[in-house]
Amino acid sequence: MRQIIEERTGSHSRHPASSEPHIAHMRFTAHATVLHEGDPARRIMEVVEGAVMLTKLLPDGRRQVVELLGPGDVFGLAACDVYACSAETLTAAIITTHERGALDRDPTLAARLLRRFEAQLCAMHSHALVLGRMSALERVAFFLLRLTPESVVGSTLHLSMTRQEIADFLGLTLETVSRAFSELKRRGLVALLRADEVKIHDHGSMRRLAGAA
Amino acid sequence: MRQIIEERTGSHSRHPASSEPHIAHMRFTAHATVLHEGDPARRIMEVVEGAVMLTKLLPDGRRQVVELLGPGDVFGLAACDVYACSAETLTAAIITTHERGALDRDPTLAARLLRRFEAQLCAMHSHALVLGRMSALERVAFFLLRLTPESVVGSTLHLSMTRQEIADFLGLTLETVSRAFSELKRRGLVALLRADEVKIHDHGSMRRLAGAA
DNA sequence: TCCGCGATTTGATGTAGCTCAAGCTTAGAG
């Protein structure tokens, strides 16, 4: 069905499409680097399948996971001519790319990306509220409720992120994230089947914690 | 030159275009509410002139200013069918609106908005890094360096926001913002001509504080 | 099965920024 041309693994996949502009889809393993903040921004990318995180670094090494992406989401953006964020896969993933010029030539593509940008911008607005104004417990509750439908298997959520990655997404430390999970468990709002498998028991309380958003 | 049809003042201007879809441009005074979070999302809006802030509220009243907009920036977005943020003018402003359906019909408009969405999404990514990982002093330095060119008069910046608004943008309290201004002044990085007029003396140090971004 | 290592949890202590509480500054009205 889908045209899969290349297989990329590990972290050796820097701006993979730049040298082979004809490639339509690329397959990545989990924990692969798709592109680096600061590299020349040649193409716009789209998640076809899997999960990707966008990160930004400060010179001293502090990291922020700025966005979590699922199928349909767009990345590889640039304010000037270099990528504004790095992108890493969280799971095995399939990525497709578009030439930047194609946005002007292909109105259908433009319309689709426009819709997706709107959704992603709204998600960023919510995230700003989380980062700027919510307590640690509220942030973790919000995070669990916002996990993509893809990560829900039966009634349990599968987190494909470490505590450190969650912490970097929520603007916390890994210890604080861990304590928040324990506190939610202690209060009976969730059960931790394993470190990366969560079952939500009390959706109402969780939603109240997360700001009823 | 520009077609100005309506004059709106104060906070009585709720989704002003919804009942008069033929209106192209609207003029607002400073501190006017352009639209409310949660109202039906009928139109997409664009800042023509002036400055607008987008805010989100939590049920208990905590507020986050999620985005600061200048000429060309787009707002009035919705993840579902209601506006995700409220919008208030910071200065006198001129706003234009587009029917949501026009995005599909008008490829030129779509292309323009696409470019702007990309820029705004990149700005949100930076803002996430600020909110999630920067100290109070760094946030304020970042804020001062990112003020729109419009607010720069000669060599001094004119802040059209109160300490509370800046605090809500940076995820701080107004006291902490005030202390950060005082600290920057004490260190000789800026001069405070008035509460709302700042002159940057040491751009290098400011840029270093703001993460050299 | 046992071992080893990375990830997680938990505990003890430190601190940046929040909260509460005065004063101070400034612009606008009378």
Add this chain to the structure above:
DNA sequence: CTCTAAGCTTGAGCTACATCAAATCGCGGA
């Protein structure tokens, strides 16, 4: 010019989260 009120600054103490430091868990390989 004086008065007032809104906004700003500064101080003192508190608290949520960070930091530092051990355990403990759990999975892949021998």
